[in-house]
Amino acid sequence: MEKRLAPAVNGRGAQSGAVPDRFGLATRETDGDWRDYMETLDGPPVKLRTTVTEERPKTILSFNRSPDIAFDRSINAYRGCEHGCIYCFARPTHAYHDLSPGLDFETKLYAKPDAARLLRETLAKPKYRPRPIAMGTNTDPYQPIERRYRITRQVLEVCLDARHPVTITTKSDRVLDDLDLLVAMAEQQLVAVAISVTTFDPKLSGKLEPRAAAPAKRLAALGKLVQAGVPAHCSIAPIIPAITDEFMEEIVARAAALGVRSAGWIPLRLPHEVAPLFREWLSVHFPERGDKVMSIVRSIRGGRDNDPDFFTRMKPSGVWADLFRARFRIACKRAGIGKERFELDCSQFRPPEIGGQMRLF
Structure with a gap:
């Protein structure tokens, strides 16, 4: 893997914001602004501001028929995620909207x-039948803008x-902000919570998932959830070969010491545009190790950067x-x-009152 000479984009996971052509979308043209001209010379600005756009969908519950996941419905209160985890498999969803799965995904958010x-x-x-709703399947329900919007809390x-x-x-x-409801x-x-921990190295976490909570805080939150019943x-997710796998045993041991009795691991997945974004991230932060990392990734994915097939992808x-x-x-x-x-118990379900009012009793 060639060494990248360009400086890192500080405070963000992705290092570029190219718009993919996977859906036949035209590349966005500049609007003549001087900033566009400067970007052609110097690349994107090192410091990027996060913007939030409110959108009004007609439905909020998404259903799926994937045979290898444990839920058939989910809610995503936000689109895009400021945590900026470079490995996030949800990044390609921004491409559907002519936005970059790279920097746009973590800076141009939708609530x-x-x-x-x-x-x-x-x-x-009348025809609705309950089954557990999954939250956090695409973007994090407790990313920083939740403190402002409180959409996740309202859904709970x-x-x-x-x-x-x-x-x-x-x-x-931030999940602890809703501990009373939980x-x-x-x-x-009616609820179960999974918190993902990837590493205990704060410097590595700052590069890998720059705006997520510090790993120690996530682990402490697990302990507080256990104490509260x-x-x-x-979730040790994802395991990145030669980058984060060294922390596996320590994460398990420290979680168990806090009373956590359930743990699992998920290997790195690199669907669609995530693969080139991850390669670029390696070239910036681990240029000497990039080839080894990708060699191991391909070895566990049948010689490919990613395995998209049901069952084997997990x-x-x-x-x-x-x-x-x-x-x-x-x-x-x-x-x-x-x-x-x-x-989880679905037998207690009772259709809610309509009109925005909750039951008093």
Whole structure:
């Protein structure tokens, strides 16, 4: 992998913002502004501002038929994610809107203020049948702008009112802002929370996931969830060969010491535009190690940068994959931790009241 001479884009995961042509979208033209001219000479500015656009979708609940994931419906209160995790498999979704999966994905965000109302209307339909709703499947429900918009909290309030089960995946200790709701839901078997921890090296985390909560804060949040009686899962995701895999055993041990009894790992996935973005990130931050990293990635993905096929995309193969599995299994055995299946209760569901009002009793 050739060494990149350009400076890193500080505070962001992606190092460029090229718009892909995968959907036949025309490349955006400059508007004649002097800043556009400067970018042609010097590249994008090192410091980028985050913008948030409010959008008003007609529906908020998304359904899927993927046979290798545990949920069939999800809610994404936001589009794009300021955490800026370079490995995020959701980055290509920005390409659908003629935006870059790179810098645009983490700087040009979209919020859905009507999410709670739309969910309430959906749950109130006579033909609706409950199954756990997954939050955090595409972009993080507790990314920094949640503190301003509180859309995730509003959605949880609707679910608590309707006694509808929810699963949450996040990289932020901001989840504790809603601990009151989570405790109330946990008491009725309506919620389970997974927090992802990738490394304990703050410098590495700052390059890999620059605006996510510090790993130590995420681990502490897991402990507080356990203490409060909220089902909590430690997700070591993703495992990046020769970058983060060295932290696997320590993460398992420290999570177990906090009382966490469920853990799992997910290998790095590089769908569509994520692969070239990740390669570029390697050339900036680990130029001497890039070829080794990608060689191992391809070895566990059948010789490709990414395996998009159902089932195998979640189950890498080969010697390196077997090694990671063995290390994880041994670490869990030593720590006395497993992978619990949190059974959520759909039987308590009651269609919510319409009109924006919650039940008083």
